[in-house]
């Protein structure tokens with residue numbers, strides 16, 4: 001089965017719940033339902049917005065999916081500030097990003113913790129979007145492919161093939177995040193193809209052909225088309241451009257092959 005393109009908007013720490021409602025309404029209004037047949041669209045708001053987004057999506061039967069930006073490795077207990085898989089599942093979250101470079105950098109998340117969080121998401125029926133990617137110095141040294149495949153192997157450690165088949169992988173080179181420097185389609189393809197090859201050698205061709213591999217880093221409506229045209233790029237994890245209704249809608253439409261709504 002062909003992999004369906006996924007565009008996920010990572011809002012990061014932006015927009016309160018009222019602003020979240022306004023943005024989701026804007027997307028729902030501007031992106032006609034026919035586009036959802038070609039592209040799956042998800043938003044990943046801050047925790048405080050999820051309930052409001054859920055109410056809107058359920059109430060208006062929107063085709064838009066939603067999820068969270070982090071998940072605790074624990075199910076419940078004395079873990080101040082954490083939010084658990086059961087809580088996110090109860091809110092109808094379809095996706096959760098795990099191991100985003102900002103969490104690795106600012107919250108000291110290690111591959112080991114990221115691996116636990118991937119397992120926590122799967123345990124509660126939430127699709128983890130396993131984020132990985134190299135810093136600029138790693139790329140300049142020519143070690144980016146090895147770095148990314150190592151992070152993939154570590155993030156999936158201990159999972160069975162049928163579990164891996166449910167994971168989404170997001171290649172986000174750190175030097176491209178929030179910098180306006182989008183990777184070239186060929187650069188994105190190089191790493192995404194290497195990740196798929198790694199999946200194939202660890203879990204078999206069928207799993208490798210099922211897992212969606214996204215690209216993230218300064219993706220805009222004018223760059224998404226050439227990125228998703230690559231064989232191994234199955235969509236994008238979008239930061240800044242996902243905060244603007246019109247631009248995000250345009251980006252989703254372009255990912256669906258157009259035309260603009």
Ligand SMILES: O=C(CO)COP(=O)(O)O
Nearest residue numbers: 010177178217218239240
């Ligand atoms: O980190 C990102 C998505 O997770 C990318 O952010 P930008 O699209 O703002 O570069």
